[in-house]
Amino acid sequence: MHQPHYRDGLDGQYRLPWVYLHGIKDYTDMVAHLENCPEAKVVVNFAPVLLEQLDDYGKRMRSWLADTSQSMADPLLDWVSGHKEIKCQVRERLDVVEACQKAFAPTMIHPFPAFRKLVEMTQCTEKTTIEEASCLSYFNCHFYTDLLMWYHIAWMGQYLRLSDERLQALIEKGEHGIHFSHKDQITLVEIMADAIEGIIPRYRKLMESGQIEISMTPYGHPIVPLLIDFESTKDAMPNAPMPASAEYPDGYERAKWHMEKGFEVYKHYFGTKPKGVWLSEGAISPAAVGLLDHYGIQWTASGEGVWRHSCEVSHIDHHDLCSKKALYQPLQHASQKCAMFFRDDGLSDLIGFQYKDWNPVDAANNFAHHMHNIADFLGDKADEHVVSVILDGENAWEYYPDNAFHFLQAIYKRLSSDSRIEMTTFAEVLAQKVPVRHLPILKAGSWVYGSFSTWIGEKDKNRGWDLLVDAKVCYDKVLASGKLTPTQVLQATEQLAICEGSDWFWWFGDYNPAGSVRDFDMLYRRHLEKLYQMLGQTVPDVLNTALSQGGGSMDNGGVMQRGIS
Numbered sequence: 001m002h003q004p005h006y007r008d009g010l011d012g013q014y015r016l017p018w019v020y021l022h023g024i025k026d027y028t029d030m031v032a033h034l035e036n037c038p039e040a041k042v043v044v045n046f047a048p049v050l051l052e053q054l055d056d057y058g059k060r061m062r063s064w065l066a067d068t069s070q071s072m073a074d075p076l077l078d079w080v081s082g083h084k085e086i087k088c089q090v091r092e093r094l095d096v097v098e099a100c101q102k103a104f105a106p107t108m109i110h111p112f113p114a115f116r117k118l119v120e121m122t123q124c125t126e127k128t129t130i131e132e133a134s135c136l137s138y139f140n141c142h143f144y145t146d147l148l149m150w151y152h153i154a155w156m157g158q159y160l161r162l163s164d165e166r167l168q169a170l171i172e173k174g175e176h177g178i179h180f181s182h183k184d185q186i187t188l189v190e191i192m193a194d195a196i197e198g199i200i201p202r203y204r205k206l207m208e209s210g211q212i213e214i215s216m217t218p219y220g221h222p223i224v225p226l227l228i229d230f231e232s233t234k235d236a237m238p239n240a241p242m243p244a245s246a247e248y249p250d251g252y253e254r255a256k257w258h259m260e261k262g263f264e265v266y267k268h269y270f271g272t273k274p275k276g277v278w279l280s281e282g283a284i285s286p287a288a289v290g291l292l293d294h295y296g297i298q299w300t301a302s303g304e305g306v307w308r309h310s311c312e313v314s315h316i317d318h319h320d321l322c323s324k325k326a327l328y329q330p331l332q333h334a335s336q337k338c339a340m341f342f343r344d345d346g347l348s349d350l351i352g353f354q355y356k357d358w359n360p361v362d363a364a365n366n367f368a369h370h371m372h373n374i375a376d377f378l379g380d381k382a383d384e385h386v387v388s389v390i391l392d393g394e395n396a397w398e399y400y401p402d403n404a405f406h407f408l409q410a411i412y413k414r415l416s417s418d419s420r421i422e423m424t425t426f427a428e429v430l431a432q433k434v435p436v437r438h439l440p441i442l443k444a445g446s447w448v449y450g451s452f453s454t455w456i457g458e459k460d461k462n463r464g465w466d467l468l469v470d471a472k473v474c475y476d477k478v479l480a481s482g483k484l485t486p487t488q489v490l491q492a493t494e495q496l497a498i499c500e501g502s503d504w505f506w507w508f509g510d511y512n513p514a515g516s517v518r519d520f521d522m523l524y525r526r527h528l529e530k531l532y533q534m535l536g537q538t539v540p541d542v543l544n545t546a547l548s549q550g551g552g553s554m555d556n557g558g559v560m561q562r563g564i565s
Contacts, residue, residue, distance in 0.1 A: 001022075001026075001027060001044065001045060001046050001047065001050055001393045001394065002045075002046075002047040002050055002217060002221060002280075002394075003018050003019045003022065003047070003049075003050045003053065003394075004049065004221060004501050004502075004503035004504075005049050005053070005220070005498045005501060005527070006018065006019060006053065006523070007053070007073070008523065008526055008527075009495060009498070009526055009527045009529070009530030009531070010526050010529060010530050010533075012073055013073050013074070013075065014073055014074040014075075014077075015519065015522075015523050016519060016523075017074055017076045017077070017099075019050065019053045019054060019057060020054075020057045020074070020077070020192065020196060021152075021155045022394045023054055023057065023192075023195065023196045023199055024152075024155055024156055024157060024160065024191075024192050024195045024196065025155045025156060025157045025397075025398075025403060026157065026393060026394045026397055026403070027054075027199045027393070027394075028157040028159060028160060028195050028198070028199060029157035029158055029159050029160075029397070029403055029404075029405070029408075030044070030393055030408075031199065031202045031203055031206065032157070032159035033159075033408045033409065033412060034206055034211060034212060034412075035202070035206070036409075037409075037412040037413060037416060038211060039412075039416035039417070039423070040211070040412040040415070040416045040423055041211060041212065041416075041423040041424050041425055041428075042212055042213075042423070042425070043212065043213045043214075043215055043276070043425050043426055044203060044212050044213070044214050044215070044393065045214070045215045045216065045217060045278040045393075046203075046214060046215075046216065046217070046266075046269075047216075047217040047219075047221050047280075048216065048217070048218075048219045048220075048261065048262045048265035048266060049219060049220055049221060049498075049501070051200060051265055051266075051269050052265060054196060054199055054200060055200070055269075057072075057074075057196050058193060058196040058197040060072045060073060060074075060077075061077070061189055061192060061193035061196065062193050062197070064081065064083065064189065065186070065189060065190060065193060068081070068083060068186070070083075071083060071084070075095075076099055076148075077189075079096060079144075079148055080148040080149060080151075080152055080185060080188065080189075081185050081186070081188075081189050082145070082182050082185040082186075085141075086141060086144045086145075088137060090130050090133055090134060090136055090137055091130055093133070093136040093137065093139075093144065094124065094128065094130060094133045094136060096144055096147065096148065097119075097122045097124045097133075097136065097147070098124065098126055098128075099151070100119070100147050100148060100150075100151040101119060101124075101125070101126070103151070103154060103155065103398070104398045104399055105119075107398065107399060107400065107401055107402075107403075108154045108155070108398065109154060111154075111401075112150060112153070112154055112174075113175075114146075114150060114174050114175055114177065115147075115150035115151070115153070115154055115174075118143065118146060118147045118150060119147070121139075121143075122135075122136065122139075122147075123135065124136070126515050142179045142180075145179070145180055145185070146174070146179055146180055149170070149174065149180045149184065149185065149188060150174060152188060152192070153167070153170060153171060153174070153188075156191075157195075157403055158402050158403045158405035159405075160191070160195060164191055166187050166190070166191055167191055170184055170187065170188065200269050204269065204270050204271070207270060212425070213275065213276065213425035213426065213427050213428070214266075214270055214274065215274050215275070215276040215277060215278050215426075216262050216263070216266045216274040216276075216277050216278070217262065217277070217278050217279070217280050218255065218258035218259050218262050218277070218279065218280060219257075219258040219259075219261040219262040219265065219497055220258055220261075220497035220498055220500050220501045221280045221501045221502050221503065222254070222255070222258055222280055222497075222500040222501060222502060223280055223281060223283045223446070223452065223455050223456075223502045223505070224255045224258070224279050224280065224283060224284075224285075224288045224291065225279075225283050225284065225285035225287065225288045225444050225452070226248070226251075226283070226452060226455065226456060226465075227248050227251035227252070227254050227255045227258075227500065228248075228251045228252050228255055228285065228287045228288060228291075229247065229251070229285070229287060230242060230243065230245075230246070230247055230248065230456070230465075232285045232287070232444035232452070233444075233451075233452050233456050233457055235285070235309065235443040235444040235445060236305075236309055236443065236444065236445045236449075236450055236451035236452065236453075237451050237452070237453060237457050240453070240456070240457030241457055241458070241459070241462060242456070242457070242462065243456070243462040243463075243465040243466050243469070244462070244466050245465065245466050245469035245470075248465075248468070248469060248472065249469065249472050249473060249476060250472075250476070252287070252291070254472075254496075254497075254500065255288070255291055256291065256294075257493070257497070258497060258500070259277075259291065259295055261494075261497065262277075263295075274297070275297070275298045275299065275426075275427040276297065276298060276299040276300065276301075276426050276427060277292055277295075277297045277299075277300050278300065278301055279292075279300055279302075280502050281446045281447060281448060281454070281455075281502055282301060282302035282303050282306070282343070282390070282446050282447030282448075283302070283444075283445070283446040283447075283452065283502075284300060284302045284306060284340070284442070284444065284445070284446075285442070285444035285445075286333060286334070286336075286442050286444070288444075289333055289336050289338050289340065289442065290336060292338040293336050293337050293338050297338055298338065298339060298426075298427060298430055299330070299338060299339045299340070299341060299426045299427065299430060300338055300339075300340055300341075301340065301341040301342065301343065301388060301390060301426070302340065302341075302342055302343065302445070302446065302447050303342065303343045303345060303390075303445070303446065303447025303448070303450055304327060304342055304343050304344065304345040304447075304450070305345070305445060305447070305449055305450020305451070306342065306442075306443065306444075306445040306446070306447070306450050307326075307327055307331075307342040308450065309443040309445055309450050310439060310441055310442050310443045311326070313441050313443065324377075325377070325378060325385070326437060327342055327344065328344075328374065328378065328385035328386060328387055328388075329384070329385055329386070329434070329435065329436070329437050330386065330426075330429065330430065330434060330436045330437070331436065331437050331438070331439040332436050332437070332438060332439065333439045333440075333441075333442040334438075334439075334440065334442075339426075339430055339436050340439070340442075341386065341388045341426055341429075342388060343388050343389070343390040343447055344387055344388060344389060346370075347367070347370055347371075347387065347389050348389050348390055348391045349391075350363075350366075350367065350370075351367070351389070351391055351396065351411075352391045352392065352396045353396075355367075355400075355407060356396075356399045356400045356401075356404070356407075358407075360406040360407040360409070360410040360411075361410050363407055363410070363411070364407070364410035364411040364413070364414040364415075365414065367411060367414070367415075368414050368415060368418055368421065371387065371415075371418075371420070371421050372420060374387055375420055375421075384434055384435050385434070386424070386426075386429050386434060388426075390447070454505070454506055455502055455505040455506060456505065458508070458509050460508035460509050460510075460547055460548035461505045461508045461509060463508075463547055464504055464505050464508050464524065464547055464548075465505070467525075467528060467542065467543070467547070468499055468500065468528070470540070471496070471499060471528050471531055471532065472496065474532065474535060474537055475492060475496055475531065475535060478492075478535040478536065478537065479492075483536065484535075484536075488534065491534055492531065492534040492535055495527065495530055495531045495534055496531055498527050499524070499527050499528055499531055503520065504520055504521075504523075504524035506520075507520040507521070507548070507550075508520075508521065508547055508548040509548060509550070510548075510549065510550060510551050511550075512550045513550055513551075514549060514550040514551050515550075516550065517548050517549065517550025517551075518546070518549075518550065521546050521547050521548050522546075524547070525543045525544075525546075525547070528543055529543050
C-alpha cells in the first residue's frame, strides 16, 4: 500500500484525495477479506508516509465532527462535508464536477444510475473549458451536494456497503431521488472517519495473530538504488541519457535516513521492526541490498525482469539459474544475507490486468490451475519452492466489478483450501528453511520493466533529478553552516525526504495524461520551494516553470500495479 505525500508544503492542504479515498475503498476491503478468510495468509506492505497520512486524515475527520467550523485541509472533504460552500463561480463548480469524475466509470459511476445521471447532466469532461461549462451556474446547491455525496458513496468499499447500515440508508435515500441533507453529509464523514481510524489497528491485529506479515518501504518511498548511485541505471539501460548531475550527494546516507525513519514510523504503528522491506517499486541493486543487510533485514523482493537480467550475465557458469525453477526459490547475492524473492510476472499480471473481465470463480480456478502446473514442473521438490505473486493493493480493484469483492472472496477461498497450495509469507518461507540459492551477479532494476526507466533516463525526469540535486546541495551547505536550530534541521530533513519520493519522477514524461502530470509537477515544485524556505534561502526562479506537460493516455492503473500483497 503506497501513496505519496499529498499535503502541499506551502499551505498544508491535501492537493489530491487518494489517501482517504483508497482508505475507504481498498484498504478497508482488503483487510475485511482477510478477516473473513482466516486461512488465507499474505504479506501486506505499507509505506510509512502513507501510514502517517491515514492517521492524519482520521484525526482531522474526527476533529471536524467535534467542531464543524474547522477545515479538514482537503478541498474535496470540505466540499462533501458542507464545511466549504460551493459558490457560483463556474471555475469552482467545474473543479467539483471534474473531481467527481475521477473514477473508472464502468465500475464506479455507471452502477449507480442516480450518480450517472448527475454526471451526464453536467456534460463536462476533464477537457471542458470554463466557457463551455457556463451551464454549471444554473444548477442549485443541492445538485453539487448530491454529486459529491454520490462520488464518495461510489468510492466506499464493498464490505462497507454491505455492513454499514448508515451507508445503506444513504444509498437508499439517493436512489429514491431525495436530496442529501447536511445531516447526511455529517453521517458520511462519520462513516469515513470510522473506516479510516480502523485501518491500521485491523491490519496490526492480523499481524499479531500470525495471519499476515507486514513489511515496510523506506520512509518517503525513494528509489534507493538511484539515491545511492545514478550509474545503476546503466545496468538495464546502458545508453540512457542521464541527469546533468553526476550523482546524488551523500545518497547512501540519505537512503539510511529513509530506512531509519521508516523503522521509527513502523514501530509507532505496529509495535515492532519489520522482517522484510519492499524497497520502493521493487528497485534493488547490490548496494541497496547491502543496505538491508546493514539493518538485519531478512528479505526483499523485486520483479521477474531483474532476475532475468541478472541470470543473463550469470548463465555461462550457472546455466541452471536461467531455468524458471530458480525464479521460485529465494536467492542471495554474493556474500549478502538478505534473501530476494522475485515476482512471477505472468501470474501477478493475470490478477492485475486480466481477471477483472472473467467470472470470479473461473478466474480463481484458472489461477489454481496455473499453480498446479508450476508444481508439476517443479516435480518432487515443489515444497522447496515459493511462487511470489506481487501486485498493487489499490489500483487493480477499481477495474473489477464491486471492487473485486467476488474475485477476492473466490481466490482466497480457492487457494486456502487447496491441498497442493500453501499460502504463506516470505518470513515464514525463510523460517521453514526453504533452500536459498546463490546469485553471483545482481543487476540493478525495478519491478517495472526490470529497469529504472520510469524514474530516470528521460528529459523531464532528468530535469527533476537536477532540481532535487540542486536543493540537496543547498541543504548540505545550510546545515554545514550551523545556522539552523535542531528543530529546524529536523523539519528541513523531513521536507527533503518528501522531495526524494519516487512518484514525482514516475509522472514526468509525455506518456502520462496531462492533468495528472500537472498535479504532480506542481506539487513537486511546491515541495522543493518549501524546502528552500525552510533553509532560509532564495527560491530559484526555475521552480516557477512547469517541468513536464504530459499528454499521453496512460495512468498508474494502466502502466503497472504497484505495491505488495
